[in-house]
Amino acid sequence: MARPIWPGVIEAYRRHLPVTARTPVVTLLEGNTPLIHSRALSRRVGASADVYLKYEGLNPTGSFKDRGMTVAMSKAVEAKSVAVLCASTGNTSASASAYAARAGLRSIVLIPSGAIALGKLSQALIHGARVAAVEANFDACLTLAKELAKAHPITLVNSINPHRIEGQKTCAFEICDALGRAPDFHVTPVGNAGNITAQWKGYREYYQLGAIRRLPVMLGFQAAGAAPLVTGRIVKTPKTVATAIKIGNPASWQAALRARDESRGQIAAVTDREILAAYRGLAEQDGIFVEPASAASVAGLLKLAKAGYFARQKPASGGRLAIVCILTGHGLKDPERAIKSLKVPKPIPPLLSVIAKAVGLK
Numbered sequence: 049m050a051r052p053i054w055p056g057v058i059e060a061y062r063r064h065l066p067v068t069a070r071t072p073v074v075t076l077l078e079g080n081t082p083l084i085h086s087r088a089l090s091r092r093v094g095a096s097a098d099v100y101l102k103y104e105g106l107n108p109t110g111s112f113k114d115r116g117m118t119v120a121m122s123k124a125v126e127a128k129s130v131a132v133l134c135a136s137t138g139n140t141s142a143s144a145s146a147y148a149a150r151a152g153l154r155s156i157v158l159i160p161s162g163a164i165a166l167g168k169l170s171q172a173l174i175h176g177a178r179v180a181a182v183e184a185n186f187d188a189c190l191t192l193a194k195e196l197a198k199a200h201p202i203t204l205v206n207s208i209n210p211h212r213i214e215g216q217k218t219c220a221f222e223i224c225d226a227l228g229r230a231p232d233f234h235v236t237p238v239g240n241a242g243n244i245t246a247q248w249k250g251y252r253e254y255y256q257l258g259a260i261r262r263l264p265v266m267l268g269f270q271a272a273g274a275a276p277l278v279t280g281r282i283v284k285t286p287k288t289v290a291t292a293i294k295i296g297n298p299a300s301w302q303a304a305l306r307a308r309d310e311s312r313g314q315i316a317a318v319t320d321r322e323i324l325a326a327y328r329g330l331a332e333q334d335g336i337f338v339e340p341a342s343a344a345s346v347a348g349l350l351k352l353a354k355a356g357y358f359a360r361q362k363p364a365s366g367g368r369l370a371i372v373c374i375l376t377g378h379g380l381k382d383p384e385r386a387i388k389s390l391k392v393p394k395p396i397p398p399l400l401s402v403i404a405k406a407v408g409l410k
């Protein structure tokens with residue numbers, strides 16, 4: 049049977065977004081990512097909970113950034129912009145350069161030199177972005193990008209661009225549409241904090257429209273070496289293997305705290321060790337390969353579960369607790385990390401007996 053083709057997030061959620069009939073839609077048919085039930089994680093959380101994984105790594109450029117970029121790029125074209133600019137820990141530059149290529153716009157990206165995953169750098173380069181590898185961290189790159197955008201006629205497409213937030217809120221819509229309600233808990237990695245801000249905005253809008261009857265509790269997780277929202281202080285030299293959330297001074301700081309407080313949630317820290325354990329677990333037990341930053345949500349989930357957090361919660365619907373973890377980006381973005389944490393096989397001769405022994409067959 050023929051099924052309608054997914055039209056991308058702007059057409060799917062047009063009436064919730066700042067677009068008009070005159071807005072040229074720049075899309076790679078992003079969104080509509082799967083919400084995958086995890087038996088392994090549901091079991092580990094216990095407390096009659098169902099854990100779902102929103103696999104945002106399946107967006108066209110491999111991260112949730114595409115949801116915001118389709119709107120930001122469409123609005124940039126509508127405003128007759130000829131170039132876009134961003135500072136990036138990697139995925140924003142991958143997304144911006146792809147959508148700019150599609151729109152016929154020039155793209156310029158500032159990346160912290162030596163601090164972004166190879167897959168992401170290759171994306172920016174292959175899509176034809178002008179890439180500046182700046183000898184500074186992400187926070188400094190963002191400050192410089194803001195200055196450049198002030199001095200030149202170019203559109204800044206970092207998440208301080210409100211159109212990015214608008215697009216990214218569609219993730220919350222899709223979750224509610226799939227579950228038929230809001231989850232009880234929404235668990236997400238937090239870096240520059242645009243995403244948690246956008247997701248909370250999405251839930252609130254659906255709530256105000258009567259599309260959902262309850263709001264979720266928002267649970268955000270930062271890497272312990274880059275956790276300014278947890279400590280309340282800017283981190284001058286953020287450190288973590290999770291490069292996508294290696295940010296010491298989040299642009300959406302206040303909005304993230306509002307999401308936390310209005311939803312009676314929390315923003316907490318997980319260590320790199322916990323992040324990498326969740327990263328391996330997702331790959332080995334659920335068959336889902338994510339980049340390290342994405343595993344921060346699952347690391348946080350398991351940490352709270354261990355502390356008995358979910359056992360104390362009553363499902364509002366009287367049924368089972370619904371918990372959604374956002375998996376923000378694809379594992380193939382950062383294959384070096386996977387290789388580093390595992391044993392790479394040594395070459396062996398093409399002999400059945402040797403091969404059988406090497407792969408554990410008797």
Ligand SMILES: *Cc1c(COP(=O)(O)O)cnc(C)c1O
Pocket residue numbers: 111112113139140207237238239240241242243244292293339341342376377378
């Ligand atoms: C951008 C990004 C994040 C962090 O999102 P923020 O909106 O900056 O909080 C987390 N994971 C991945 C894979 C990302 O690309």
